[in-house]
Amino acid sequence: MKTVIVAATISLLLALFGTPLAIRLFRRRGYGQPIREEGPATHQTKRGTPTMGGTVIVIASLIGYFAANLITKQPVTVSGLLVLGLMTGLGLVGFIDDFIKIYRQTSLGLRSGAKLAGQAVVGAIFAVEVLGHPDAYGLTPADPQLSFVRDFGPAIGVLPFVLWIVIMIAGTSNAVNLTDGLDGLATGPAILVLAAYVLIANWQVRNDCTSLLSNSCYPIRDPQDIAVVAAAVLGACFGFLWWNAPPAKIFMGDTGSLALGGVLAGLAVVTKTQLLLIILGGLFVVVALSVIIQVGSFKLTGKRVFRMAPLQHHFELLGWADTTIVIRFWLIAGLFVGLGLGIFYIEWLQWVSA
Numbered sequence: 001m002k003t004v005i006v007a008a009t010i011s012l013l014l015a016l017f018g019t020p021l022a023i024r025l026f027r028r029r030g031y032g033q034p035i036r037e038e039g040p041a042t043h044q045t046k047r048g049t050p051t052m053g054g055t056v057i058v059i060a061s062l063i064g065y066f067a068a069n070l071i072t073k074q075p076v077t078v079s080g081l082l083v084l085g086l087m088t089g090l091g092l093v094g095f096i097d098d099f100i101k102i103y104r105q106t107s108l109g110l111r112s113g114a115k116l117a118g119q120a121v122v123g124a125i126f127a128v129e130v131l132g133h134p135d136a137y138g139l140t141p142a143d144p145q146l147s148f149v150r151d152f153g154p155a156i157g158v159l160p161f162v163l164w165i166v167i168m169i170a171g172t173s174n175a176v177n178l179t180d181g182l183d184g185l186a187t188g189p190a191i192l193v194l195a196a197y198v199l200i201a202n203w204q205v206r207n208d209c210t211s212l213l214s215n216s217c218y219p220i221r222d223p224q225d226i227a228v229v230a231a232a233v234l235g236a237c238f239g240f241l242w243w244n245a246p247p248a249k250i251f252m253g254d255t256g257s258l259a260l261g262g263v264l265a266g267l268a269v270v271t272k273t274q275l276l277l278i279i280l281g282g283l284f285v286v287v288a289l290s291v292i293i294q295v296g297s298f299k300l301t302g303k304r305v306f307r308m309a310p311l312q313h314h315f316e317l318l319g320w321a322d323t324t325i326v327i328r329f330w331l332i333a334g335l336f337v338g339l340g341l342g343i344f345y346i347e348w349l350q351w352v353s354a
Contacts, residue, residue: 011064015239054256173261282336
């Protein structure tokens, strides 16, 4: 637990005091956010706000994780490194996308196919690697199975598993990216889901099959280090949110949203809670569904369900203040996280009482 606290503290302080430095640097270099002309009119006032703030989150998370393990003399683990590698890889894809937008001074960066290809390559590498690297007990970071609060059903095979994880990673990272449309809107819910994974991983430590063999134990490789990863990213998001809260002094950009989506998907894979992430990250799912519904409805009927998608822009056009939308979406995200944690705990109780 000490390493968890140290990681969160270091990354929080780095992000809190490092973000103003990034703001000044990005302003000096002209790394301002281009705004879509067809978006809500209120967004035009945000034109030129420094973007690519996700680089601060990624760097603070990495330093917080490695420094905490060094200070507390805890070894880094394969599971932790793979999740951080996934976050960094997707952050790099987002960075390229952001840089193209800034260089061309347009709201369009990488072509959708190129961005998806980048996500697929990074996701496939992660998916293949989590099936290897067994520890002394024969546990690997993941098994070729579907999982909810633990693995269930028969093994689905390596290729279907890799394909599933790539889809999951792409879906999660794009869902967070779509949610990142208002100041602090994506950062707040990400913090809540990361906090949930700190709790989940610590609970798996307390009920680890390598130390407590029972029906309710969790056969998870490196649960303690997984909690450290979640705490490091959580702390970085906290520090960044200080400057990203309305009115934002900096945006995370695709660099941050893709990286955060990646780390959430990675945590779900290595804690074997793949499908539970749909509930824990319910707000991201709802926002992504609003886009799918809007596009599908327009193509099939020529009519739009919402005034504008993603969903937050629909409420903007209804006249809701940005802060009202952000706070209410945070509340909804909290309800989803509470529901997900409740399901996780109830499932454990059923095993204990069985």
